[in-house]
Amino acid sequence: MPSSISWGLLLLAGLSCLAAGCLIEDSEESDASKHDQENSASHRIAPNLAEFAFSLYRVLAHHSNITNIFFSPVSIATALASLSMGTKAETHTQILEGLGFNLTETAEADIHQGFQHLLQTLNRPNSQLQLTTGSGLFIDHNLKLLDKFLEDVKNLYHSEAFSTNFTNTEEAKKQINTYVEKGTQGKIVDLVKDLDRGSVLALVNYIFFKGTWEKPFKVDRTMEQDFHVDEATTVRVPMMNRLGMFDLHYCHTLSSMMLKMNYLGNVTAIFIMPKVGRMEYVEDTITKEFLDKFLKKDYTSKATVHFPKLSISGTIDLKSVLTTLGITKVFSHEADLSEITEDAPLRVSQALHKAVLTIDEKGTEDEGDTVKGPMALTLAPQVKFNSPFLVIIYEHSTKSPLFVGKVVNPTQQ
Numbered sequence: 001m002p003s004s005i006s007w008g009l010l011l012l013a014g015l016s017c018l019a020a021g022c023l024i025e026d027s028e029e030s031d032a033s034k035h036d037q038e039n040s041a042s043h044r045i046a047p048n049l050a051e052f053a054f055s056l057y058r059v060l061a062h063h064s065n066i067t068n069i070f071f072s073p074v075s076i077a078t079a080l081a082s083l084s085m086g087t088k089a090e091t092h093t094q095i096l097e098g099l100g101f102n103l104t105e106t107a108e109a110d111i112h113q114g115f116q117h118l119l120q121t122l123n124r125p126n127s128q129l130q131l132t133t134g135s136g137l138f139i140d141h142n143l144k145l146l147d148k149f150l151e152d153v154k155n156l157y158h159s160e161a162f163s164t165n166f167t168n169t170e171e172a173k174k175q176i177n178t179y180v181e182k183g184t185q186g187k188i189v190d191l192v193k194d195l196d197r198g199s200v201l202a203l204v205n206y207i208f209f210k211g212t213w214e215k216p217f218k219v220d221r222t223m224e225q226d227f228h229v230d231e232a233t234t235v236r237v238p239m240m241n242r243l244g245m246f247d248l249h250y251c252h253t254l255s256s257m258m259l260k261m262n263y264l265g266n267v268t269a270i271f272i273m274p275k276v277g278r279m280e281y282v283e284d285t286i287t288k289e290f291l292d293k294f295l296k297k298d299y300t301s302k303a304t305v306h307f308p309k310l311s312i313s314g315t316i317d318l319k320s321v322l323t324t325l326g327i328t329k330v331f332s333h334e335a336d337l338s339e340i341t342e343d344a345p346l347r348v349s350q351a352l353h354k355a356v357l358t359i360d361e362k363g364t365e366d367e368g369d370t371v372k373g374p375m376a377l378t379l380a381p382q383v384k385f386n387s388p389f390l391v392i393i394y395e396h397s398t399k400s401p402l403f404v405g406k407v408v409n410p411t412q413q
Contacts, residue, residue, distance in 0.1 A: 042121055045114030046399035048100040050288035052077055053401045055100070059324045060316065061283045061406065066230075068312045068412050070355045070391075070405030072207050074118070075133070076318065079205035081115050082135060082157040083330070083348075086149045086340035091329040098327035116156045121398050122207075123158075129265035130210040131395070131402075134183040135159040138176055138202035140166045142343075149340050164202070169195045176202055184208050187356050191315070196349045201340070209393065209402060211263035217242045217307075217361035227308055228387045229409045231276070237410045238309040240361050243380055249299035254282050257383060258294065259305065266396045270294070271307075273389035282390065283406075291401075295394065306384040310410035311358040318351035357391070357405060 053073035060069050077099055084095040096103060101111055122133050137153065139145055141163045153159040162179070166172045173192045180191050183206045217240040225239035247260040255278040259271040270291075274282045319331055329335055335347035393403040 041110070041114050041117040042398045042400070044106075044110060045101075045118065047288055048106075049073055049077055049400050050291065051100045052098075053404045054286060054288065055325060056321065057404050057406075058283060059321050061280075063321075065280070066408060068314060068406060068408050070312060070314060070357045070403065071316060071353055072355055072403050074122075074400055074402050075205050075207045075355075076353055078115055078119065078133070078135065078157065079203055080322075080327070081111065082153050082159060082205075083203055085112070085152045085156075086146075086337050087330065088336045088338055091334075091336040094327050094329050098322060098325045112152075112156045118398050118400065119158055122395065126265055129212065129263055129267060130208065131265075131267070132183075133158075133207045134205070136176075136179050136202075136204040137161045138164040138172070138179075138204065140164060140200035143200050143341055144343055145341050146339060159203075166195070166199050169197075169199075172199070172202075176204060180204060180206055184356075185210075188354050191352065191354055199349065200344070201346060207402065209267070211265060211267055212362070214262045214264055215242070215244055219361045222309060222361060225306065225384070226386060227410055228276075230388075233409075235409060235411045239306045239384075239386070240309050241304060241306045243304045244302070245300050246303050246305055246383075247298060247300050248303055248305065248383060249301070251294075254278075254285060254290075256282055257385075258299070259383075259385070260295075267402070268295070268394045268396065270392040270394060271385060271389050272392075273385050273387060276387065279388055279406075286390070291392065291394075302380045304380050304382050306382070306386065307359070308385060308407070308410040309360050310407065311356070312407065312410065312412060313354065313356040315352060315354040318353050319348075322351065355403065355405070357403070357407075 056071065056073060056076070057069065060071070080095050080099060084092055087095060093103065096108070096111065119133055122131055135153070135157050137145075137150075137159050139161060145161075150161060154161070162175065164172050164175055173195055176192050177190055181189050185208060187208075188206070221242070222238050222240045224236045226234050227237045227239075228234050249258055250256070251258050251272075254272065254274065256272045256274040259273075261269045261271070263269065272282060272286070323331065330337070330348045331351075333345075333347060335345075337346040340346060388406060388408045391403070391405050391407060392401050394400070395402050
């Protein structure tokens with residue numbers, strides 16, 4: 001390998017939810033005590049993941065208040081934590097502290113064990129939803145990685161290793177893109193557009209979630225309505241609607257309408273729609289503690305809810321975002337990734353993350369949206385999610401925000 005700087009390529013791929021789909025087979029349940037042990041380990045890092053999610057969101061929101069935002073904090077954090085196993089000195093410290101860990105209070109072994117158990121839990125077969133994560137290391141065929149790093153990322157982060165000829169950039173791109181496309185069931189294609197010259201290592205992480213609403217919407221009730229992007233811009237969108245019992249209330253603290261809708265399985269979608277002019281306040285105010293408090297309460301009431309049918313996506317160049325969070329060394333010529341290989345100095349030259357959010361009517365229970373008896377005769381309030389709102393997709397077993405984002409314009413791809 002050349003003695004001049006070579007580059008590691010960090011690629012992060014996340015895919016969010018399709019409202020309905022095929023369900024996978026049940027598998028034999030593991031021992032309950034093992035589940036408790038795994039949950040306790042993943043629960044120890046859950047507060048850090050939540051804080052990281054909101055910190056990352058705020059950076060993205062401050063960059064632009066006119067575009068949709070959607071990302072998977074779990075995917076990004078997992079990729080960074082696994083990368084940290086190959087780093088030393090300040091490069092190492094910056095990554096873990098940038099993820100929100102206090103290294104004087106939390107043992108590094110506990111951090112990695114927490115991620116290990118998080119991934120084991122998320123990848124456990126479930127008959128009611130599809131939720132899988134994957135991680136791949138694409139290694140230049142001339143580069144020899146240290147055995148300890150390879151063993152650690154395989155055992156703790158379930159990473160697969162692939163030999164790659166990075167001198168043939170087209171073939172390398174094709175190999176990486178095919179891996180991501182297959183892992184996300186064809187929803188993320190051509191993630192890698194260009195490879196930096198001299199790339200020798202790619203770390204790819206993806207998360208795929210395909211859920212089914214507990215109480216689906218009826219397709220024939222969807223109709224076009226106005227969505228108010230801002231005071232000067234209105235777009236027409238297909239708006240789903242359903243009369244039923246919803247976990248819905250107006251939060252005076254955030255000046256926002258709050259809605260929780262459950263997926264079959266153990267995942268909840270949280271939607272927060274601020275009053276006009278209050279979005280920035282909500283973005284700066286919402287915390288992990290607020291989220292925990294909201295999740296513990298039940299505000300079920302009857303309403304007719306109108307919600308936009310949408311599919312949005314976006315690719316985030318994480319380099320500048322992570323730099324704002326104090327993760328700088330790994331992108332510089334001062335990067336210390338010497339725990340990965342001794343063949344050549346490495347640094348991360350590219351950090352990409354793509355997430356896709358699809359929300360539609362589909363479900364498996366047609367009767368779920370019907371209110372019967374005397375309740376059906378009383379007047380139900382109309383609640384329309386027809387202005388920008390926040391979205392959080394939350395997994396209860398791991399207490400983790402799988403996805404976080406903001407829908408500014410449902411028609412914006």
